[in-house]
Amino acid sequence: MESSLDQAPAIAHAHAHAAEHTHDEAGNALFGFIVFLLSESVIFLSFFVSYFLYKITTSDWYPDGVTGLATREPLINTIVLVSSSFVIFIAERFLHKRNLWGFRVFWLLTMAMGAYFLLGQAKEWSELPFGFTSGLFGGTFYLLTGFHGLHVLTGILLQGLMLIRSFIPGNYDKGTVGVEETSLFWHFVDVIWIVLFILLYVWQ
Amino acid sequence: MTNVPIEAIANRTPQPLPGAPDNWKRFFTFSTDHKVIGIQYLVTSFTFFLVGGFFAMIIRGELVTPEADLVDRTIYNAMFTMHGTVMLFLWMFPSLVGLANYLVPLMIGARDMAFPRLNAIAFWMVPVAAILLMASFFAPGGPSQSGWWAYPPVSLQNPTGKLLNGQFLWLLAVAISGVSSIMGAVNFVTTIAKMRAPGMTLFRMPIYVWTVLSAQIIQLYGLPALTAGAVMLLMDLTFGTSFFDPAKGGNPVLYQHFFWFYSHPAVYVIILPIFGIFSEIFPVFARKPLFGYKIVAISSMTITFVSGIVWVHHMFASGTPPWMRIFFMFTTVFVAVPTGVKVFAWVATLWGGKLRLTTPMLFALGALIMFVFAGITGIMLATVPIDIHVNNTYFVVGHFHYVLFGTATMGMFAAIYHWFPKMTGRMYNEGLGQLHFWLTFVGTNLNFLPMHPLGLMGMPRRVASYDPEFAFWNVLASIGGFLLGMATLPFILNMVGSWVQGKKAPDNPWRAIGLEWMVSSPPPVENFEEIPVVVAEPYGYGKNEPLVAGDRAADLVTEPS
Numbered sequence: 001m002e003s004s005l006d007q008a009p010a011i012a013h014a015h016a017h018a019a020e021h022t023h024d025e026a027g028n029a030l031f032g033f034i035v036f037l038l039s040e041s042v043i044f045l046s047f048f049v050s051y052f053l054y055k056i057t058t059s060d061w062y063p064d065g066v067t068g069l070a071t072r073e074p075l076i077n078t079i080v081l082v083s084s085s086f087v088i089f090i091a092e093r094f095l096h097k098r099n100l101w102g103f104r105v106f107w108l109l110t111m112a113m114g115a116y117f118l119l120g121q122a123k124e125w126s127e128l129p130f131g132f133t134s135g136l137f138g139g140t141f142y143l144l145t146g147f148h149g150l151h152v153l154t155g156i157l158l159q160g161l162m163l164i165r166s167f168i169p170g171n172y173d174k175g176t177v178g179v180e181e182t183s184l185f186w187h188f189v190d191v192i193w194i195v196l197f198i199l200l201y202v203w204q
Numbered sequence: 205m206t207n208v209p210i211e212a213i214a215n216r217t218p219q220p221l222p223g224a225p226d227n228w229k230r231f232f233t234f235s236t237d238h239k240v241i242g243i244q245y246l247v248t249s250f251t252f253f254l255v256g257g258f259f260a261m262i263i264r265g266e267l268v269t270p271e272a273d274l275v276d277r278t279i280y281n282a283m284f285t286m287h288g289t290v291m292l293f294l295w296m297f298p299s300l301v302g303l304a305n306y307l308v309p310l311m312i313g314a315r316d317m318a319f320p321r322l323n324a325i326a327f328w329m330v331p332v333a334a335i336l337l338m339a340s341f342f343a344p345g346g347p348s349q350s351g352w353w354a355y356p357p358v359s360l361q362n363p364t365g366k367l368l369n370g371q372f373l374w375l376l377a378v379a380i381s382g383v384s385s386i387m388g389a390v391n392f393v394t395t396i397a398k399m400r401a402p403g404m405t406l407f408r409m410p411i412y413v414w415t416v417l418s419a420q421i422i423q424l425y426g427l428p429a430l431t432a433g434a435v436m437l438l439m440d441l442t443f444g445t446s447f448f449d450p451a452k453g454g455n456p457v458l459y460q461h462f463f464w465f466y467s468h469p470a471v472y473v474i475i476l477p478i479f480g481i482f483s484e485i486f487p488v489f490a491r492k493p494l495f496g497y498k499i500v501a502i503s504s505m506t507i508t509f510v511s512g513i514v515w516v517h518h519m520f521a522s523g524t525p526p527w528m529r530i531f532f533m534f535t536t537v538f539v540a541v542p543t544g545v546k547v548f549a550w551v552a553t554l555w556g557g558k559l560r561l562t563t564p565m566l567f568a569l570g571a572l573i574m575f576v577f578a579g580i581t582g583i584m585l586a587t588v589p590i591d592i593h594v595n596n597t598y599f600v601v602g603h604f605h606y607v608l609f610g611t612a613t614m615g616m617f618a619a620i621y622h623w624f625p626k627m628t629g630r631m632y633n634e635g636l637g638q639l640h641f642w643l644t645f646v647g648t649n650l651n652f653l654p655m656h657p658l659g660l661m662g663m664p665r666r667v668a669s670y671d672p673e674f675a676f677w678n679v680l681a682s683i684g685g686f687l688l689g690m691a692t693l694p695f696i697l698n699m700v701g702s703w704v705q706g707k708k709a710p711d712n713p714w715r716a717i718g719l720e721w722m723v724s725s726p727p728p729v730e731n732f733e734e735i736p737v738v739v740a741e742p743y744g745y746g747k748n749e750p751l752v753a754g755d756r757a758a759d760l761v762t763e764p765s
Contacts, residue, residue, distance in 0.1 A: 032394040033491065037384055039424040046432030046462060050447070060401070111727045132443055136453060139445040199487060 026177040031177055033181045037188050044192050050173055054136045063134040068204045078122040078197050081152075084113035085190045088183050095176055100166055109161055110186065114156045133139055146198055151189045156180045234328065235665070236320035237729060238309050243627060245302025246620070248330060253613075256688060259287035264685035267629050267678045272668035281349035283551040288352030289337065291376065292470075293381045298330050300477050301388050303619055305625060308392065310720035311410050313738065315403025315730040318394040322387050329384035340373040348374035351666060353463055356448035356456045360440055367442065375438045375726040380654035382427050382434070387425035391414055401719070403568045403738035403753070411500055415480030418504040419473045422511060426473075428465035433462025457522055464515035472511040475607065476504055479546055482568055482662045485622055486550050488716040489565040490557025491763060493743040494550040503542035510539050520588050521595040527589045537587035540579065548577060558606060562714075563637030565753060567618035570645045574610030578603060581656065599659025606650040606746035614644060618697070625709030626704070629725045634704060636698040643691035650684025715761050717744055717751055
């Protein structure tokens with residue numbers, strides 16, 4: 001060791017740091033996932049911008065025979081999806097307190113609320129008088145809701161995976177980064193939906 | 205020579221070097237070692253460099269005479285479309301990702317990337333995209349003919365009416381390559397943010413790592429916009445929506461916005477790591493520290509953010525309102541400030557240095573010279589009056605070939621020669637390397653310089669036939685193009701020959717300072733026996749200070765007095 005005395009403690013500290021660095025895989029995973037979500041949000045942002053620009057520049061926005069979108073059922077759907085963000089938060093709290101059954105119950109409830117949202121969306125789609133090729137309105141409407149719906153579906157599938165993992169003995173003693181990522185993804189999907197709801201249903 | 209003893213032959217086969225591929229088959233597996241993946245990327249992308257180069261030979265062959273007499277016009281259209289697409293999406297991006305894959309973990313003192321499996325998946329998506337793109341030659345109607353921009357409404361034409369057409373496969377291939385790039389970007393940003401060795405603070409990172417970080421941040425914010433545009437174009441093409449179809453009330457200019465919002469910063473995704481390569485190579489072969497290290501690092505990050513607000517300069521002739529033209533002209537010209545700072549820093553690094561003109565140094569110097577030229581024509585193109593005048597002429601083609609071939613591809617060659625001993629454990633052949641450099645340098649200028657007068661004379665790009673008054677410069681350019689094609693041969697010979705039976709390379713053949721030069725050549729699996737503790741800034745040439753703490757300080761690179 002040629003290092004001078006004042007460097008020694010720093011190096012010792014750094015050595016301890018090194019061990020921590022190489023084993024902090026969960027921290028890396030969460031960091032990487034957040035970076036991914038930030039990137040993903042730009043796709044939604046691009047679609048939002050398209051919708052905004054099309055809407056303010058198109059004279060005949062709605063297809064013939066359409067005057068607007070019904071808001072009652074989508075509003076109920078919105079309330080269910082947004083509340084599920086709180087439910088998933090409670091599920092996470094239970095997991096941190098090592099209460100697996102509490103986690104499973106609230107986690108499953110989140111999944112059910114997500115599924116309710118998707119079914120409501122499917123019902124709305126089937127009753128709408130316009131399709132994907134009905135002008136710019138039809139195109140952007142189905143593009144936005146469809147792309148968001150795919151994310152909800154992905155979220156539910158991830159939640160299902162995390163639920164199955166909770167039955168592997170000791171699985172979440174090793175760390176809960178998968179649950180944290182899924183939960184973060186769910187909040188992301190919710191926030192996107194709020195913007196979408198304002199753009200599509202409130203701003204008519 | 206028939207009675208050579210068997211033992212003698214056995215002794216001649218080289219022993220496997222530490223960490224070297226046990227056999228070549230390793231490169232065809234789903235390996236998660238960042239060094240294997242790096243070489244997989246480099247070799248795959250170079251293969252497609254040859255494919256894209258072959259298309260370029262056909263283009264230049266067609267342009268030898270003013271008449272369209274070599275290939276059919278539809279084939280010519282497919283050739284320039286595929287040439288651009290292959291060179292960007294299958295050569296430039298993957299080769300730079302491959303180099304970064306190999307070098308970043310070594311340079312920051314990590315054992316691997318943050319997500320090794322994601323890394324392998326991202327690589328294997330490249331051959332998938334490549335096969336889809338190449339398959340479009342067999343699709344009904346042939347490959348896409350709409351240029352590498354795929355502007356609607358041209359890209360929405362589907363004369364065969366088939367669902368599976370060249371444009372569809374093109375969009376699919378670009379989308380897959382985009383997903384692969386986003387995976388890579390997440391991986392690089394996480395690796396650089398979280399996996400640095402102790403003592404490797406942000407301002408102790410080599411500039412190459414800074415530039416990779418800057419470039420990958422651009423991928424993260426830019427690529428999703430292109431993906432969104434590509435998805436909408438795919439919907440228009442396949443399901444008959446009207447997003448970009450003016451005949452159905454759509455807005456084709458919106459596609460241009462999405463496309464250039466990514467594809468202009470994409471130029472910086474390419475050029476920033478090349479700046480990083482310059483910043484690594486110049487100090488080594490000038491034996492001087494990099495001039496203005498911190499400013500160079502900050503300049504890279506500045507470019508990252510400014511490059512996000514310059515894209516409309518590609519659309520000055522797309523009915524863009526005057527206020528937008530003025531705004532984007534100023535932002536584009538502003539990019540020249542951090543870039544100029546860097547050029548100044550490199551020149552100051554070289555000034556008064558003991559220059560060693562090895563192959564990597566020659567390539568880096570050649571690339572720098574051509575970058576300065578490309579930068580000047582770039583400033584010209586950024587100004588609205590000149591751009592309106594030369595828009596869609598060969599002046600633009602000349603400009604970006606000086607960037608993408610003269611600077612980026614030559615910079616890649618510099619990097620490949622510089623780190624070849626580290627990657628393979630063998631020295632390359634210096635004579636062949638110098639031959640490769642001179643052929644490339646002359647060929648590049650002969651090929652791309654005539655494009656500037658052609659553009660000023662008014663020759664439009666993407667045409668198979670032209671007015672006979674343009675013939676002189678086109679013949680010159682074609683001779684340059686064929687020379688460039690020939691220039692690849694000594695490179696291939698050098699790489700293959702040296703890898704198989706080149707001289708064994710020491711750990712640090714260039715007496716360079718950097719963590720990657722302190723491990724064996726090629727580096728062992730997991731790179732470092734013990735993670736080094738960094739105690740100094742990079743580029744300590746002539747300072748005679750250790751880079752790392754402890755016993756490894758014995759690896760000190762000192763200057764002979």
